Amino acid sequence: MESQAVPWSVGKVRHESKLRPRDRACEQLIGYIESQDLKPGDRLPSERALCEMWDLNRTTLRYAIARLASLGILVSRLGSGTYVAPRKIERALQSMEPFSTSIRQAGYEHTAEVTWSGAFEVDEVAARDLGVERGTSAFGVNVVRYASGIPVVVETEAVLLDACPGIVNCDPVGRGMLKTVIEDLGVHIVLGEGTLTVTYADAAEATHLDVAPGTPLFHHQARGFGSTGRVIGGFRQFINPAYCRLTSDLTRA
Secondary structure: OOOOOOOHHHHHHHHOOOOOHHHHHHHHHHHHHHHOOOOOOOEOOOHHHHHHHHOOOHHHHHHHHHHHHHOOOEEEEOOOEEEEOOOOEEEEOOOOOOHHHHHHHOOOOEEEEEEEEEEEEOOHHHHHHHOOOOOOEEEEEEEEEEEOOEEEEEEEEEEEOOOOHHHHHOOOOOOOHHHHHHHOOOOOOOEEEEEEEEEEOOHHHHHHHOOOOOOEEEEEEEEEEOOOOOEEEEEEEEEOOOOEEEEOOOOOO
């Protein structure tokens, strides 16, 4: 049988087929970062300027920005613009160190804004999360923690007042509530348990973290137990994954 000629033209057509506009936009963004030697935290030109520079429509550019944001290359800040993604804050889920320590270890300056603190009676939601009776007396603090001016986590911590009555005379903001009761009050926390889920920013969380409502967030929640098995306190954190990477230290039982 006579062999047929290889249809090179087919291969050539496939090889020279054009990139889709949104894929080309991704390459253009990456090329711009490299050519301009942009560093983590540097701001890109406005969407309008980029569209004019590359003759793109806004929909195509926004797709490319969202795609690179999902890969951890870019990050968008509501009302501010698009930036080269900063280096991630590494946070071990089992760590008893305060979140402020993780922020500093990543090379950022840590600051905190206290949005609420004081004694309160545990409501139905807190009672479920902490595993205590509704109406139990507790002391809590709600803090927004910043990494060099960027809000990265909204954190609520609480301890039971009958287990830690001296907490009202302490300042737990810098070190965290559980670290404070261990170091200042001599309370022993021997066991912890927690959960990690993905949630979506509500209006309050979006405002605190400077993101759009509905933005995916890590929700880390945990509680600590004393030597007698009773709950000492717990926390819940809403963490922006654009700036934080969570890790877990697994040990063999």
